[in-house]
Amino acid sequence: MRAYRIAYDGRPFHGFQRQPTVPTVADAVLDALVALDLLADADGPTRPTPPGYAAAGRTDAGVSALAQTVAFDAPDWLSPRALNAHLPDAVRAWAAADVSEGFHATHDATRRAYVYHLPVSDLNADRAREAAVRLSGRHDFHNLTPDDTGTERTLDCTVEAGETLRVRVTAGGFPRQLVRRLVTVIRGVATGASVDWIDRLLSPDPVEGPGGVSPAPPEPLVLAAVDYPGVEFSPDPAAVAAVHETFDRQRRRGLAAARVAETIRDGVDD
The missing domain is CATH 3.30.70.580 (Pseudouridine synthase I, catalytic domain, N-terminal subdomain)
Incomplete structure (x- = not known):
């Protein structure tokens, strides 16, 4: 194997x-x-x-x-x-x-970590961190997943500020859409929603309608780490070089697309 x-x-x-x-x-x-x-x-x-x-x-x-x-x-x-x-x-x-x-x-697998990149333009990093602290620990996340079972989890959620807000969520496993819905909650608090909203979401009562939470878009999310005790992975140098080449090319394309968007935005006067 x-x-x-x-x-x-x-x-x-x-x-x-x-x-x-x-x-x-x-x-x-x-x-x-x-x-x-x-x-x-x-x-x-x-x-x-x-x-x-x-x-x-x-x-x-x-x-x-x-x-x-x-x-x-x-x-x-x-x-x-x-x-x-x-x-x-x-x-x-x-x-x-x-x-x-x-x-x-x-x-x-004993631990999985996901990283989500949030644009920072309208986000308060301190409020995002406060939300992450509230969401960390052992909770029943039944209001943040479509799953009916396996909703009680222990997780760690952190936020790092940089070019984006890096939301990192770590747990042994995740119900469906939990990470992306956590990101929606963090973004909501970072843009002005009360942190008391989190207490409602983590309560035993179902939260539906306007108070419910939809998943954040999937594209900024990365499965960043999966841990297996006692298993040592050996990088293949040629394969690592191929990864660097492939994703650096993707990064350059993204930068070019961003500059095109900036040119159009900045060139249109009020």
Whole structure:
């Protein structure tokens, strides 16, 4: 068994988990294994996966990852570099680790961390931090997820100010949409909502209608870390270089797009 760290730009994909009619990150990985003759090709609502196949998390459509982890029974020669030869540019394997036969990439993860980048133009960083402190600890987050079970969690939430407000949320696992709804709450408090709103959301009573919370957009969210005790991942130098090249190119495109927007904004007079 081997586990692979995989980074990806989530914007071209409809999430990680395979869906029959739309592109997903899981399909990109499985397609690469087919191209490497490690997996039989198949069409239809289901497709074969390698023995032991599992992933650390099912990121939503548009969500990116630094440390998505996929494990399966792989030959020794399958390095991250070899896997990258058949992956699209938006998906890059960059490290690998040998793991025990019973390893499960989902169930054996003890900690997951997500980072969300909020534009700072209209946000009060101190109020954002106050909201993050209120949301940290053990709570029942039933008002911040569509899930009916597994809503009681212990999490740590922090905010760092810079070019963006970096909201980092860490827990053993997350109900659906929890991180993005936490971000909506933090942004609301940072733009003037009362911190007492958080107490209402964390109370046993359901909060619906105007007081409810919708998820923040997915594109600024990154699965930043997944921890497995005793598992040491070895970066593949060639694969790491490919990650740097791919995402630096993406960064430059983003900067160019921002300058275009600034030119148009600044060139239009009142």
